[in-house]
Amino acid sequence: MSPTTDQTAPTNVTEVLERLDELIGTLPKRLDQCAAFTRRHLHLIAVSTVSDMAREAGVAPSVYMRFCQALGFSGYSEMQALFRVQYTAFRPAYDERIATLRPEMEGGPGALLAEFAEAGHKSLMSLANTVTSEGLGAIAQGMAAAPLLHLVGMRRAFAVVSNMSYMLGKLEVPAVLHSDTGRLGGPGVVGAGQAVFAATFSPFSQETLDFARLAKERGALVYGLSDVEDCPLAEFADGLLIARENEVAGFRSLNASLTLTTALVVAIGALQEGN
Amino acid sequence: MSPTTDQTAPTNVTEVLERLDELIGTLPKRLDQCAAFTRRHLHLIAVSTVSDMAREAGVAPSVYMRFCQALGFSGYSEMQALFRVQYTAFRPAYDERIATLRPEMEGGPGALLAEFAEAGHKSLMSLANTVTSEGLGAIAQGMAAAPLLHLVGMRRAFAVVSNMSYMLGKLEVPAVLHSDTGRLGGPGVVGAGQAVFAATFSPFSQETLDFARLAKERGALVYGLSDVEDCPLAEFADGLLIARENEVAGFRSLNASLTLTTALVVAIGALQEGN
DNA sequence: TCGCAAATGGAATAAATGTTCCATATGGTC
DNA sequence: GACCATATGGAACATTTATTCCATTTGCGA
Numbered sequence: 001m002s003p004t005t006d007q008t009a010p011t012n013v014t015e016v017l018e019r020l021d022e023l024i025g026t027l028p029k030r031l032d033q034c035a036a037f038t039r040r041h042l043h044l045i046a047v048s049t050v051s052d053m054a055r056e057a058g059v060a061p062s063v064y065m066r067f068c069q070a071l072g073f074s075g076y077s078e079m080q081a082l083f084r085v086q087y088t089a090f091r092p093a094y095d096e097r098i099a100t101l102r103p104e105m106e107g108g109p110g111a112l113l114a115e116f117a118e119a120g121h122k123s124l125m126s127l128a129n130t131v132t133s134e135g136l137g138a139i140a141q142g143m144a145a146a147p148l149l150h151l152v153g154m155r156r157a158f159a160v161v162s163n164m165s166y167m168l169g170k171l172e173v174p175a176v177l178h179s180d181t182g183r184l185g186g187p188g189v190v191g192a193g194q195a196v197f198a199a200t201f202s203p204f205s206q207e208t209l210d211f212a213r214l215a216k217e218r219g220a221l222v223y224g225l226s227d228v229e230d231c232p233l234a235e236f237a238d239g240l241l242i243a244r245e246n247e248v249a250g251f252r253s254l255n256a257s258l259t260l261t262t263a264l265v266v267a268i269g270a271l272q273e274g275n
Numbered sequence: 276m277s278p279t280t281d282q283t284a285p286t287n288v289t290e291v292l293e294r295l296d297e298l299i300g301t302l303p304k305r306l307d308q309c310a311a312f313t314r315r316h317l318h319l320i321a322v323s324t325v326s327d328m329a330r331e332a333g334v335a336p337s338v339y340m341r342f343c344q345a346l347g348f349s350g351y352s353e354m355q356a357l358f359r360v361q362y363t364a365f366r367p368a369y370d371e372r373i374a375t376l377r378p379e380m381e382g383g384p385g386a387l388l389a390e391f392a393e394a395g396h397k398s399l400m401s402l403a404n405t406v407t408s409e410g411l412g413a414i415a416q417g418m419a420a421a422p423l424l425h426l427v428g429m430r431r432a433f434a435v436v437s438n439m440s441y442m443l444g445k446l447e448v449p450a451v452l453h454s455d456t457g458r459l460g461g462p463g464v465v466g467a468g469q470a471v472f473a474a475t476f477s478p479f480s481q482e483t484l485d486f487a488r489l490a491k492e493r494g495a496l497v498y499g500l501s502d503v504e505d506c507p508l509a510e511f512a513d514g515l516l517i518a519r520e521n522e523v524a525g526f527r528s529l530n531a532s533l534t535l536t537t538a539l540v541v542a543i544g545a546l547q548e549g550n
Numbered sequence: 551t552c553g554c555a556a557a558t559g560g561a562a563t564a565a566a567t568g569t570t571c572c573a574t575a576t577g578g579t580c
Numbered sequence: 581g582a583c584c585a586t587a588t589g590g591a592a593c594a595t596t597t598a599t600t601c602c603a604t605t606t607g608c609g610a
Contacts (some may be wrong), residue, residue, distance in 0.1 A: 011454040017505060028587055042504060043519070045508050046404075047321045047359045049567060058587040065569065075569060077596090084322045109415050110408025113538040117399045118315075122294060124392045124399075133385025140384050150385050159438035163529065166430055222488045253537040254438065263388040303557060306563090324597060335559045340599065350599065551610100558605070565598070575588070580581105 009072035016042070019071055025068065030059045034067035040154070046083040050076045116253055119246035124254040130242040133259060139223045140240040142269035146221060148196035149175040152211045157199035160225065160257045163199065164265055171269035172258055178211065192219030199225040199257070204232060225257060232258070283299040284347035288317070289389070291328060291437040294346055302345065305334045309342035311512045321358040325351045329502040358400075370391070391528055398531040405517040414498045414514040415539055419546035421470035421496060424450040428500075432474035434535035435500065436530045439540055446544035448450065453486065467494030472530070479507060487512070500532060 010016045017039070024035045035193035037057035039043070044053065053076075054064040056157045065076060105141060132220040144150055149168065153161035157237050158179065165177035198212040208234050216222045236242050241264070243256035285291045290362035292314075299310045312332035313320070317326065328351075329339035340351060348354040360420070418424055424443065428436035433454065440452035465471060472539035473487040486509050491497045491511050499515045509515050516539070 008380060030588065039505075050569085051567075061568085062570080062591095063587085066587090077568065097522075109411040109538060109542040110406075110543055113406065113411060113535065114403065115401055116534045116538045116541075120399045121396060124395045124530075125289070125292065127388065127392055131385075131388060133388075136384040138387060155441055156438075158441065159533070161436035162437055163431075166433065167526070226609060248541070251379040251442075251537060251541050253534050255395060255399075256535065258434075258532065258533065259391045259528050260388065262526065263384065263391045266391075266523070266526050267384040267387055305558065325599085326597075336598080337600080338557085343555090352598065524566065553610085554608090556605105556607085558601105559584090560603090561601090563600075566595100567597080568595070569584100570593075570603080571608105573588105573590095578583105578585090579610085 009065055009078065010075070012082070016071065016082070020159055023070065025069075027096065030063045031067050031070055033059055033245070034064055038067070038206060042083070045080055053173075058114075072254065101256065103243060112248070115248045116246045116251075119248050120253060120255040122246040126244050126246075126270075127256050127260060130244060135239060136241065136260075136264060136267070139241065140267035140271060142221050142238060143195050143197065143223060143264075144173075144268045146193065147174070148191070148194045149173065150178060150190050150194060150196045150215065150220070151199075152178045153199035154205040154206050154208055156201055156254070157205070157208070157225070157257075160199045160261055161197070162256060164261050167262065167265045168268070171265070171272070173265075173268060173272055190215040190218055190220045193221075193224065195221040197223050197225070198233060198237075199261075200233065202231070207234065225261065284349070284353065285357070286356070287393050289393050291317070291346065291354075292396065298345065305338045306342050306345055308334055309331055309339050313342070317358070318403045320355055322404075351440060361366040376432055387523070390523040391526075394523050394529060398519065398528070399519040399534060401519050401521075402531045402535055405519060410514060411516065411535075411539065411542070412460060414516065415542035415546060417496050417513060418470050418472065418498060418539075419448075419543045421468065422449070423466070423469045424448065424491065425465050425469065425495070426450055426474075427453045427471065427483050429454075429476035429480040429483055431527075431529070432480070432483070432500070434534075435474045435536055436472070436531060437484045441538050442537065443543070446540065446547070446549055448540075448543060449518070465490040465493055465495045468495040468496075470498065472498050472500070473508060473512075474536075475506065475508065476502045477506070483507065495505045500536065502532075505514075 009257055010019050010207070020035055020039045023038065024032060028034060034053075034057050038053070041056070044056070048056075050064050054061040057064060059067075067205045068076045068079045071079065076170075077119065136165050151161040151165050151168075162177060165175055168175040194215075196212055196215040198208050200208040204226075212222050212224065212233060213236060222233070222237045224237045226233060226240060226242060229242060231240065243260045245252040245254065245256050295310055295314045295434060302310055309328075309332050313328070316331070319331070321332075325336045329336040332339060334342075343354045344352045346354065348357075359513050373460065393401040395431050420545050426440050426443075428438040437454075440450055454474040466479060469490075471487055471490040480499075487497050487499065487508060488511060497508070497512045499506065499512045501508060501515060501517060501521050504517060506515065517534055518535045520527040520529065520531050
């Protein structure tokens with residue numbers, strides 16, 4: 001049937017990978033090129049044409065065709081089908097509009113995930129409503145100008161500030177993450193002229209609010225992130241960002257918060273780069 | 276030019292979403308069907324034909340065609356192209372990240388935020404493509420059945436596991452967060468029958484991989500989260516989730532990862548509740 | 551109930567994509 | 581250096597998929 005191989009075709013992505021690893025090195029130059037490229041860009045198959053793949057791999061379409069056959073497929077279409085099913089296999093039970101968690105669990109974890117994804121889309125869309133370019137820009141500038149940044153956030157907000165801490169580190173922007181683990185450095189270490197970024201969602205963390213207020217009294221610039229406008233931080237902060245997260249049966253992810261803070265950190269990085 | 280609308284075509288997923296929400300309810304029955312279905316299955320567009328989408332939406336292909344035009348596109352192909360680019364965009368080199376950012380910074384931090392929001396939408400969409408309901412369900416069950424959960428993740432993955440840790444705590448599910456801070460408990464504390472959830476994104480953290488492998492050898496169940504299929508965890512893990520994050524000038528947020536793990540944690544909580 | 555405008559679905563057509571074939575090139579062996 | 585087996589890429593062909601057209605249906609206002 002297939003001229004180049006009598007091996008049976010892989011039936012899932014794992015098998016494709018196995019076969020790829022098995023073949024790489026043993027194939028003719030151009031086919032090896034296909035294998036190497038494909039190995040690194042498996043995810044492109046589902047959305048590309050043979051010509052696309054061939055071009056990116058640097059070979060002629062007919063070569064890529066033969067490569068598919070060497071893998072055991074009848075042709076590109078068959079291989080592509082394998083990579084496409086995984087996209088279509090996941091059928092979120094989105095269709096039926098479900099209101100509470102228990103019915104959501106009826107549809108299995110897939111339906112639950114679909115609900116959270118949907119909530120994520122909405123959260124991201126509402127970001128545009130609560131954040132202005134000027135507000136974000138002012139905060140980015142304030143933070144970029146500070147010689148040292150302090151990040152505070154407890155509980156749900158901790159993931160947000162710890163992620164900021166990681167990214168700022170990568171960008172080589174001096175920042176300290178104040179976690180409540182072992183009570184390392186409190187607000188006492190914040191110096192005048194430095195900047196604090198405090199994140200707290202309702203119900204607000206008293207510790208975070210206290211830290212921010214004390215830092216402010218010590219002459220630091222205080223910026224904040226919250227999920228509602230009437231966060232106590234608003235009273236004294238030099239800038240406050242709002243990221244409202246849509247919830248699923250009372251549970252909230254952090255899509256808007258992380259997207260907003262990621263953009264903020266990158267903006268800070270870009271500003272510092274410019275200096 | 277286009278008979279059904281003189282509106283200009285959306286240029287990104289965010290705009291498609293907005294236009295969809297704007298249009299739903301105002302369109303004729305069949306077109307509304309298309310809009311409703313498409314709103315819930317955005318992720319299918321990249322890998323489906325018009326007939327596929329039309330069939331799933333319960334309309335004739337020509338109707339779906341007109342729906343694309345009502346959205347402002349010239350046809351299905353043009354719309355599909357919009358959903359395909361996200362997969363084909365290649366990542367720029369690390370060093371050039373800030374440099375490639377310049378164009379985005381031109382529009383101020385607001386434009387940057389919009390870029391990250393757009394990337395977030397795409398990440399959430401592709402989540403439905405890399406995760407199956409069964410896979411997620413199996414992992415949720417395995418983790419719910421374990422007497423103790425261990426969470427491991429360094430660097431970019433740390434925010435993910437620390438958020439899981441927080442949520443699991445709220446749900447009163449016994450879990451230990453292993454951070455590398457001060458080298459608290461290594462894999463030695465993991466007992467047979469317990470479960471480990473290890474998150475690591477490429478380039479993978481050797482520490483996380485080692486932890487997971489040792490735990491596996493000690494008889495624990497190992498589940499993982501990564502951003503690519505060929506993560507070393509795949510070799511020995513009992514279950515692996517994939518969350519691919521779209522990037523902006525080389526920077527990635529954590530939308531897909533957090534949404535996925537949030538759904539996972541809630542599923543675990545619901546399963547334990549049932550016991 | 552009739553007439554009209556809009557919507558609908560099926561069938562025809564156009565475009566693109568996948569696949570195969572074959573002439574030419576390449577590399578190894580005697 | 582000639583021969584043979586194998587690899588390669590372009591061009592022809594076949595198939596699938598997108599798009600348009602049009603006859604029929606539907607729903608609304610007179």
